[in-house]
Amino acid sequence: MWKQVQKSRKTLLWCVALFTVSMVILVNVTSKCSLRANLTWMKYQIFGKQRLTTEMTIKIHENMTIITAFWDLGSFRKGNGSLEYSAIDYMDWSSVFQRMVNPLVVYTDCLNFKMIMEKYRESFPNKTKVIIIERRKFWSFQIVNNISSVFEQPDYPNFYPNTVLPEYSACQHTKFAVVADALKRDIFRTEFYAWLDIGYFRDIVCDEHYFRLNPPPYIDKGRLCMTKINEFSSNISMESIFKENEVWVGGGMLVATKNIFLKFEKLYKRSVEFFLNLKIMNSDQQIIYGLYSKAGRKHLKPDVELQLFSPVDSQRVGTDNVWFYLGYLCREYV
Template identity: 35%
Template sequence: MDSNNKVLNRVICCCLSVGLFYFLFCMYYAAKRLEVDDWNQRTSQFTAEMWVNDSELKKIHERMTKNAESISPEVTIITAYFNIGTLNKGGPFGQYTPEKYIKWMSVFGRIDNPLIVFTDSLEVEQIFEDLRKHFPPERTQIFVVERQDLWAFSLAPEIKRVFSQPGYPDHDPNTVHENYSCVMHAKFELVNKVIREKRFNTKYIAWLDIGLFRAVVDEKHIFPLKTPPRFDEMKVAYSGQTKFDPTLTPLEIIAGNKVWVGGAMFLGRPEILYIYTQDYMRAVRKLLDKNLMSTDQQVIYIMYQPSFDLQPRVEIQTYTTHGEDDWFYLGYLLKDAWDISLRAAQPAARFMLSFMT
């Protein structure tokens, strides 16, 4: 009997040791997944003097500070869908059809956050009304807008002219489909519009592309989106794609279809996003004046280049695994809704519990 007990004790000790090792490995891996690159060490350029120079920003700041107790700590999600036909995006999803986008929309029926939707389609308005009917009415705002009334779409003739230049880089749809470029710029116009028109009552705001959560459309559970770990509230959060190269010219970025951050989602405080979206729209104007244009991802890369003649007033914070599939990484960090280190520890906890049951 004693020998059996010794063997059992050794087995238990061995299992606990293995479990502890696995737990520590998961903790290390979780930390590596949140590793930041040198870019995130940059000091925020956002200063108090900005309130003085911008009356609209001052109003936003005063609203956020004077009404701090009544402001929800949640994240308001903003999204939009404009039907511009089938897009030749390539990759594992091939062509992006309106039918695919409608399927991807289903995830918004499970996101337990305040949601603001813009569309030019009565069909899409009805789809979102049906998707969100189990949430309290105040959790969802849907606006049907005329495409021609938006600044972003007013740029279509200019963008088409730029894309039509002989020898201009050919990346379908980025530098081929002028309305696709317009949709990308509309993100920033609409976020700015929501902030200026005070259509939110939360501490944070995030843009979310319709297709970001395409990989989980078959899930059933409701989930909230929260701020990511180690979020710097003086910056705008993005998924990082590559290490920032400060030596590139605007044409090199467009011709090489280069990407620094993934444009599917960005998050920040309203004051920060107000300034950021203003600067983005100014950068679009400057690039068009230089006969250059592509999508938001290239514009962002260009506007943060030291040589570009418009320097953004706020910094970007990147979240990345330094892997090859980080396009939607920030979104899934927010979706997890619990600390990533605890999530990484769960397999180890289940491993050890299996020996106790």
């Protein structure tokens, strides 16, 4: 009897040790999930995932449609270090869309990504439209050679991937062309629309709660909503914005009405053409900063103004990362 008890205790200790080691490995392998999130993930794998109510899956009761896109650029370096992003990263981050109850429009040129998104959105068939399309259908990818000629100038500064990979720069401009295309197709008729980067909610891929994105509080329907990252400098030159990689607002999430988005897309395209003629180019964030700079306003005369949101507004949200402030401000558990 005593031997059997000792044997059971030994087996239990081995199981506890194995579980502990497994959890340590799991936490260290992926930095995107906290220990609590990993335990939650394991619980749902064992006991079954949270079920959606009939109301969530059938009714389109949200007042904001989300629009996003994925273009397969292969692996590319990000920033000054050794960090690299690949298609696998974006496919992993996109898993958050299976728990977002808003109507969703997705553009991609990757068949694998299309199938993955359709799998993630199988609970929302009437609230999802995945469009597979050749990227060169959009004006922003038709100017890749023009962008490349700017980056190839002697001594043009290298900021990875903004001023090194022309396709990445084009990809950032394409978000505005994609939104305009989706609105012209009139797929989902909601009062507000939002562009959302695929990787915007990368920090909560292990959160199993369903959520919706609402328009931000006190939204001005006559403006385009963005996140303010840094203070605006009234004395900065357009060239410095592009060649020093200066950032004023973040382009990861944009919110506006249909009319404002369509007006802004025309303004944005005109701005890209203007800066290409000046032989300067970077990402969408520099385009927007340049557009609203003192010199930019003089030349481009913007007919759409921005409404900016930032942590200084004293509205507490579920992240300390200023780049993602607007998204978390709009996020609501359901």
